[in-house]
Amino acid sequence: MKAMMCERWGGPEDLRLRDVARPALKPGQVRIQVRAAGVSFATTLVIAGKYQxxxxxxxxxxxxVSGVVIDADPACRRVKVGDEVVAVLDWGGLAEEAVAHEVNVFPKPANVGFVEAIQLAISYPTSAAALTWPSVLDLREGQTLLVHAAAGGVGVAAVEIGKILGxxxxxxxxxxxxxxxxxxxxxDHVIDYGTRDFRTEVLKLTAGRGVDRVYDPVGGDVFTQSLRCLAVEGRICPIGFAGGAIPQVPANILLVKSIAVMGFNYGYYVGWSPHDARFEQAGRTFALMERIRAWCEAGRCRPHVDRTFRLDEAAAALQALLERSVTGRVAVVMDA
Structure with a gap:
């Protein structure tokens, strides 16, 4: 099979299309004929050797990835051959076939295409969990939510889910x-931070009160200024640091306004953290994914792919992300 391989740490231009052996199917895993694969800013860090x-x-x-199950270990019970699925992988998505633990494989909504469905593996569950789980933002109807980088993959998912939650x-x-x-x-309101100071605009929109919740994939000064946009007893969730700078939290602001910083790493729940919790947390992720699937099938979530690339164009897909020219996500689509 063909796969786009990282053979040394570097940039997108260092990836090479190779003919490789099919990955072995291990106990509790399924084999997927990949129809589309997602790439993200995190992918650029992985191939550079800079990811955690x-x-x-x-x-x-x-x-x-999204695709069709073509083989399954006999121990698998939830997934069978022929199922159309989305899956979270440890790695291996930029290939014609991939293997995944059954616990990381979920039914694809019937009304979402394979290309758009790549976002349902990570982007939408990241935002849904951060917004709904009591240990994180616990967003409630009637509250005000500030979403940064709202045209990105997790950002647009947070916008849609925030509206679903009222x-x-x-x-x-x-x-x-x-x-x-x-x-x-x-x-409801959009601030172009290239032309306006978002802190000033947020305070205007909320009559000086501030927002109840902040969803922040950017970090840096955006995080620091967001703390000053929070209402008393507000919460802010750092999702990533796409801006490049990891902020320091000024504890005096937390104290004065009784606000909380709620960190969230979806990787912990799907096997990417030093402690692999994908099996012990399976009940939570299954319930989360079923909720997202219901939202999609009701037309309440509308995953968007800005453009698609062939497998041999995967480097160009990653470069588009680095150039910040993408709305939503990009997808790598297999010939099959």
Whole structure:
């Protein structure tokens, strides 16, 4: 089979398309004929050797796929041959076939295409868990939610889910195109941070009160200014640091406003953290994914792929992410 391989740490241009052996099917795993695979900013860190987890070289990057199950270990009970699924992988997504633990494989909503479905593996569950789980943001109807980078994969998912939960959503995005994209996905207010100071605008929109919850995939000064946008007893959740800088938390602001920082790493629940909790946390992820599938089938979530690339164009897909030219996600689509 063909796979796009990372043979040394580097940039997208260092990936190579190779003919490789099919990955072995281990106990409790299923084999998937990949129809589409997702790439993200995190993928660029993985191939550079800068991510928290380093696969053994050589490997095919990619942790999210959609496709059709073509083989299953006899121990598998939830998934069978012929099922259309989305899956979270340890790695190996940029290939014609991939194997995944059954615990990380979920039914694809009937009304979502294979290309769009890549976002249901990681982006949507990351946002859904961060917004709904009591230990994180626990967003409630009637509250005000600020979503940063709202034109990105997890950002647009947070906008849609925030509206489903009955919140007023204020979104930030960079540029006219991305701002319009966030608005079409349900944001009540959109701030183009390239032309306006979002902190000032948020306080105007909330009559000086601030927001109840902040969903932040950016970090850096965006995080610091967001603390100052929070209402008393508000919560902020750092999801990532796409801006490049990891912020320091000024504890005096937490104290004065009785606010909380709620960190969240979805990787813990699907096997990417130093402690692999995918099996012990399976009940929570199954319930989460069923909720997302119901939202999709009711037309309440609308996963968006900005553009698609062939497998041999995977480097170009990653480069598009680095250039910040993408709304939603990009997908790598197999010939099959």
């Amino acid at each position: 987890r380093k696969p053994p070289l050589p490997f095919a990057p990619g942790t999210e 919140a007023t959503v204020i979104a930030t995005a960079g540029g006219t195109r991305k701002a319009a994209f966030a608005r079409t996905h349900g944001a």
